[in-house]
Amino acid sequence: MNLYKSAALCLWLCLVHVQASAYTQNTLNNYNNNAVDSLEQIYETQAIADNVWSELTNEFVNLYEAGNYAQASAVAKQTYDIALANFGKQHINTADSMLKVGIINETLGNYEVAEQHMTEAKKILVKQLGPYHEDVAIVLTNLANLYFEQNRPELSEINHKKALQIRIHTLGENDPAVAQSMYNLAVLYDDLTKYEQAAELYESALEIWNASYGVAHPYVANALNNLANVYMVMERYEDAIELHKHSLSVRRSLYGDNHAEVARSLINLGALYVKQGAYDKAEPLYVEAVHVAENLFGPQHPQVAMLLYSLANIYHIQGRLAKAESQHLLKDSVAKTSAHATQAMETTKVSAKLPGQTKLEKSAQTKFKKAVPLYERALKILDTSMGGEHPAVTAMINELAMLYKSIGDTTNAQKMQARLSSIH
Secondary structure, three states, X not given: OOOXXXXXXXXXXXXXXXXXXXXXXXXXXXXXXXXXXXXXXXXXXXXXXXXXXXXXXXXXXXXXHOOOXXXXXXXXXXXXHHHHHHOOOOOHHHHHHXXXXXXXXXXXXXXXXXXXXXXXXXXXXXXXHOOOOHXXXXXXXXXXXXXXXXXXXXXXXXXXXXXXXXXXXXXXXXXXXXXXXXXXXXHHHHHXXXXXXXXXXXXXXXXXXXXXXXXXXXXXXXXXXXXXXXXXXXXOXXXXXXXXXXXXXXXXXXXXXXXXXXXXXXXXXXXXXXXXXXXXXXXXXXXXXXXXXXXXXXXXXXXXXXXXXXXXXHHHHHHHHHHHHHHHHHHHHHHHHHHHOOHHHHHHHHHOOOHHHHHHHHHHHHHHHHHHHHHHHHHHHHHHHHOOOOHHHHHHHHHHHHHHHHOOOXXXXXXXXXXXXXXX
């Protein structure tokens, strides 16, 4: 979820009830100043409506954040009906309810309904609060998120920029909400492969959040992670490594070791090391990520299988590299012997393995044997959870076929080849 969407759920907290509803005002006009009992009854009715609406709004937020979207949708509809009946069509409470209806419909994939309600909420807030109010920026942000999900980047950019302008205008350049709009725009530019613009905005957001919240904050960790990924694409590898390490450290301090965000940082840092060919550094990161995923999801979860596959790939690559280096040593030895000795001497020397070659071949076999049970376990999990013809299953079968061949297990290599043939 976009960072600011959760804040938008709490829009009602920001809306000051300074306006009498149309219902209340019209009713008051029908009474004179002496109708004390009637006025008290009206105020009491209005207070009840306010309380019910507020309680339902709280309930919506709790249900939404808990992922109970079906109930959240029903409650959002209730808040809207109550607001419309008691506050009127142009009231800020009604706009807030419209936004919530829009948010839940966006989450459920009903994009047209979501856009309709968010757009109407924006119109009401602009009319009642003015075009440069912070609550207008919240709705614009949610509209921008919606357009992003609809793959309408131009409209997403326009709305994120408007939200940013409003926040700078109303809150100043160093407010955390300004950083949130910068972050949102950065995510969009990142997706559009506009990496220079994305990096600049992530950097600016980080500067504000570090000053406002300190370094140990979830927003800081997320921005560090995303900026590191951008740096990686820009081939600023050392900068990316430092940021991923920083993000991992922040997430450990926030969540402890056994958390999905920690696993995500471990994987991102590990993937960066793999990209650089630093397999020894990547290995312990993936090992830890596997353990975290097992604790979070259970040992038979597909995510565990994919991490096992990634770790097995590291061992497999290391084994192939060691084997290739061993063969290179052998060829180099043959070339040198041919240049300085007779054919008989060459035959004698080549028949005996070099010390370095033996060590490399042993290392290759050790890595291959580490990879085998990981591939086998991953394949078993995915066979059960995804079916035998899933692309991930095919990839694992192919790797296992090559690996069995490398360790001389002809029987299992042939079995994997037969499975591949049956799939294709």
